[in-house]
Amino acid sequence: MNELPSISFQKTAQIKSYQEKKLADLLAYLNTHSAYYKKLFADHHIDIKNVRTIEDLQHIPPTEKEQLQLYNKDFLCVPKNKIIEYTATSGTVGSPVTIALTENDLQRLAYNEYSSFVCANGSSEDIYQLMLTLDRQFMAGMAYYSGIRKLGAGVVRVGPGVPSLQWETIERLQPSAIVAVPSFIVKLIQYAEANGIDVNRSSVKKAICIGENIRTENLELNILGKRITDKWALQLFSTYASTEMQTAFTECEAGNGGHLNPELLIVELLDDKGRPVAAGEPGEVTITTLGVEGMPLLRYKTGDICKAYTTACSCGRNTLRLSPVIGRKKQMIKYKGTTLFAPALFEIIHRIEAIKEYIVEVSSNEIGTDEVTLYVVAENNREETQNKIKAYLQARLRVTPHIKYTDAEAMQQMQFPDGVRKPVKFVDKRK
Structure with a gap:
């Protein structure tokens, strides 16, 4: 050139x-x-x-x-x-x-x-x-x-x-x-x-x-x-x-x-x-x-x-x-009447200092609508911390995703499965 x-x-x-x-x-x-x-x-x-x-x-x-x-x-x-x-x-x-x-x-x-x-x-x-x-x-x-x-x-x-x-x-x-x-x-x-x-x-x-x-x-x-x-x-x-x-x-x-x-x-x-x-x-x-x-x-x-x-x-x-x-066409989520794009959800998660790492997983439930599961590595495992995370997500999203807590090692394996070179933050398991 x-x-x-x-x-x-x-x-x-x-x-x-x-x-x-x-x-x-x-x-x-x-x-x-x-x-x-x-x-x-x-x-x-x-x-x-x-x-x-x-x-x-x-x-x-x-x-x-x-x-x-x-x-x-x-x-x-x-x-x-x-x-x-x-x-x-x-x-x-x-x-x-x-x-x-x-x-x-x-x-x-x-x-x-x-x-x-x-x-x-x-x-x-x-x-x-x-x-x-x-x-x-x-x-x-x-x-x-x-x-x-x-x-x-x-x-x-x-x-x-x-x-x-x-x-x-x-x-x-x-x-x-x-x-x-x-x-x-x-x-x-x-x-x-x-x-x-x-x-x-x-x-x-x-x-x-x-x-x-x-x-x-x-x-x-x-x-x-x-x-x-x-x-x-x-x-x-x-x-x-x-x-x-x-x-x-x-x-x-x-x-x-x-x-x-x-x-x-x-x-x-x-x-x-x-x-x-x-x-x-x-x-x-x-x-x-x-x-x-x-x-x-x-x-x-x-x-x-x-x-x-x-x-x-x-x-x-x-x-x-x-x-x-703003979003990716294939990463649009319709969850309990609320429409979300993954970047907007990430922005909300980034506001929660108690969350150190995360993955958002979207799947289909038995009636074909979207279900959202948030895998989280928190700063600690205290109930007070978990309640704070849940309350903040509910206040900002108006709906609460399923939250599953995991450790840093398991999260590393989830974010970097075999052959993946960038950390995975969004997993789409919808049918």
Whole structure:
């Protein structure tokens, strides 16, 4: 990729024109190389020459994750000898999907993260400590590493977990930034407090937060974000990404939503009927990849519900910005007349300091409605603590989930079953 992040600073009309030229290239490429999309165009009598604008995309049926799972190999647009890297989705919702990348795709991935780190106030003067998985076909770990190298910054590959090792490395190598799951940053703070480490005297001044929301729909810090910043004066940068889009949305210093890299992705927000939502309304993030060679996607519905912001940002970028994930379509819960999305439930749980770890499990009862079980590691097993947890959940949810208490070892096994690289916080056992 030889693009420059400066495209994000151009006028909105210029950005749109640029994307539509890239879209024409993509449609021609898919019509030549993609077995899946050639069939889609033929089955729906779509003449790609009539798809000239982003608005014209509405004439093409969206692609669902189930189709990517069922016909995974039909999305491949290159011979196998051009594939350099095989990655896979985490399988958070449904079975994992393989995403194959060419050398050009790897360069695009590095460029994406380079642009993202620049957006998050990064420079070649920084040293980033990576507190995440870099194996198990995990695209993100590889992307962060490649992006930091392209930025010219230093990188320390420590991997996930083990707060003692993380702090020993911080004290020894003096990184200026960390890339980590927010709930793990809370564990770093707890370890520091228990071991006489003053977090605010450490070298780390900013954190790229991955995998969990740190902001509310209104873009204010949520409880998890506040639990970090109340004790550690870190500059937090929220991110949103998925393996399928091979792209990330990252906040700038303004903290007003994750910026789109417009040279890499077209974004639509769709309602339940596949129509674009009104401005400011939440919708399903639907993406069209630009510049992907191995497995490009056209109007792919991610299952994530977000809001979009299109006003100019104070950083000078004129790109669309996305809110934190409000919910996932397949993680919507209807419990005793109350509709919940998992992130909203997580936010309530994060307010309860007596809860140290948790998993939310949803199942179907004998009449086919949702049942919610909350597995909890509490700060202690006293009845007073358990009553406090139950009362708070009842007050905030108006209904009380079934609560089962467990210990830290059992919770670790539940959150990290075999082959899973990110902590599982939501388990769907519905029929």
